[in-house]
């Protein structure tokens with residue numbers, strides 16, 4: 001990999017938990033993010049995957065400098081941005097943007113789509129009124145909407161269209177990096193494929209890099225180049241998408257893979273992740289954080305926190321037993337199922353393109 005566009009080193013965010021209104025006493029710490037490191041190359045998509053509450057959104061906010069880290073640093077285009085302030089920070093804000101899970105909540109219902117898309121241009125003092133109007137039309141075209149949509153309000157659009165508006169708004173200031181925080185989690189599967197295809201298409205055309213956050217691996221298989229799996233504030237495995245799906249080395253990754261919904265009418269989709277709930281990040285288990293749910297747990301797992309270590313080129317996992325785990329049961333079935341999901345998404349996209357072609 002050439003020099004990274006983004007590099008995150010030992011990033012942590014700890015929130016004190018207080019009790020009492022006046023003279024509040026700190027009674028504990030939520031370890032929302034607890035020592036996360038990764039690199040993202042230009043033009044690449046790195047997926048960050050894990051169950052709800054494992055620290056994905058907090059990592060996103062740290063990367064975007066929306067909150068301050070408790071430890072660690074964020075490097076962007078070779079510069080440490082962790083302590084950046086003033087004009088350089090404002091300039092940096094143009095280079096990184098975010099797309100949220102719920103576009104309805106993140107789009108001002110009282111503003112027209114045209115005003116929503118023009119707002120970042122005004123904030124960053126880009127172009128005069130005419131140039132901005134032209135840019136808004138261009139942005140609508142980029143995300144597959146029409147110029148006349150500029151006069152409409154967010155509630156007049158479907159969920160998928162609203163996410164297109166969210167993407168257009170992120171694109172307005174020509175960023176290099178877009179953090180997509182569960183951008184399709186609230187959408188129907190058929191619409192998910194369209195939005196992911198749009199993101200991929202924009203990436204190819206504009207050379208964008210994505211930090212793509214998701215809570216399951218099904219979506220990631222289509223969207224990502226590399227995948228980082230997070231559990232309770234830490235990355236437990238990171239690899240290329242192909243290596244991660246074919247040779248998962250961490251028991252938690254296997255659990256997530258097995259939970260991918262199967263397109264089988266006789267089986268209920270989206271199986272539960274076994275082993276109970278995620279422990280609280282306020283009192284994470286001693287040793288390996290996954291030990292309370294891991295089917296392969298031994299004594300060492302309860303006392304020693306395993307380091308994230310190299311297992312193959314570009315493939316790291318944090319498990320004491322990564323080398324000696326038994327072959328995943330029904331691995332072929334799981335793999336075929338996730339491959340089917342991808343195929344199904346591609347079919348939806350193809351059908352949409354055909355419909356679009358006949359309509360045009």
Ligand code: ADP
Nearest residue numbers: 015030032051052053054055056057058059281
């Ligand atoms: P994810 O996006 O993976 O669902 P989050 O990053 O939103 O997870 O949250 C990680 C953990 O940090 C959760 O337990 C959450 O409750 C906690 N957390 C997030 N933000 C705050 C905050 N401002 N104050 C206290 N705890 C927080």
Ligand code: MG
Nearest residue numbers: 056057058181
């Ligand atoms: Mg989140």
